Amino acid sequence: MIALIYAGITIVFLLVTVALYRKSRPDEPDELLTEKTCASPVRNTRWLDLSERLFDPSDARWLSEELAFPKLAGLLTRGRKRLAIQWLEALQASFDDLVRTPDFTPSDGAAVDSAGNWRLLWLTVRFKVLVSYALLMVKVFGPYHRLIPSFIWNPFTGEGRQRLNRVEWARNQHSR
């Protein structure tokens, strides 16, 4: 049985390897490389300001609490959720474009394993993990949910301590 499993693994391995090899033949220009790269959205301040509006719950809250239109507020939230997902995906696509841009400056062999390259890799992996997490959170909980869990209940965290101090201060003011 084990022999069959390993034989299967080998056949699949060789087939996939040959398929991937054929796809990455040097004489076939890769469509990913020939695509035109769009301008980086992080340089575009209007594009960045869009995120302020997309992830801001005040409009939906205003509709639901002040104007008492909960259905309209729900509709707005759903629309914003769709836009927020598109915004995050666009950010990710533009990041991938940046990552896929080759270095045209001549480099020597010593640069290959420098600490700088590991730092760049760390930034790349960090961004990929964070954007995947943000996408998951927006898809599951919507655009108005906190992306980082709140530790306000914990008095040992900075956030919790600040809140505790504020409550203490308010209590003192009230007692005077």
Added chain:
Amino acid sequence: MGERGSGGACPSPAGIMHFLGVVFSWCGIFLEGLLILRGVGTRMFKVFPLFFSYLAFCFSTALCVYLISWRLPGVYPSAYWLYYLVTILVEFTVLVEISDHIFRPFPALRSLGRALTILISVALGLVYILPTILRPTGRSRTLLDFALRASVTKALILLVLFYVARHYGTPLGKNLAGIMLGFSIYLGLNVVMMTGAKAYGSALYGQVLWFMAPLGLSLCALVWTVALWDLVPVPRKEASPTDLERNSETVALELTRFNNELSKLMHK
């Protein structure tokens, strides 16, 4: 290579099978020697230093093992096992060479190949390979298991590297793609042979293993010789004006900016 001269461990057949095994074995050694000479001639060893050092190791140790089997047959079994074990580990240098070259054009991903290789090697080394050494079941069986699992690990690393290269649209170039394809064929055959030896026993399987191992080596060396005969530069897309402005420093700045924007969003 890993299983060259497996006849030292398994009963060697007589007649045509024996002859085929010896012929394939010498073919592999000849192709390795030819590739080393060609690498020196075209100065390709400077581009792929780890790969050519691996080839030099294989070539010289194979000759040494043959010399020992001819002049000192008493020492041969110990020498063979030592050579066999070291080769299993040394084969990882080919993966390191591949991983170093695969993302070289992209500053942001330059260390990704090595990171993946280290990560998969350590993870599978601890979970999958190490248990075979910790629970020994006889020397030859332990070695067989160790070699099999090491080969599966190498095959997995190669597959992941191929996939990630494809995902990021990395142009591999004829030389690197050839190294990867040759090594894949060699690893695939290795896994089949090790599994066969494990399933049917070395006595029964010895006859096939006798010529299959050098055949795998010769096929791999043939692919490498064809792919590395000339130094072929990796094809690159045409640089746009914005691309020409970009270097490692500007990419680092942009990556930091992307991360900062996302962090700001996360902390809202």
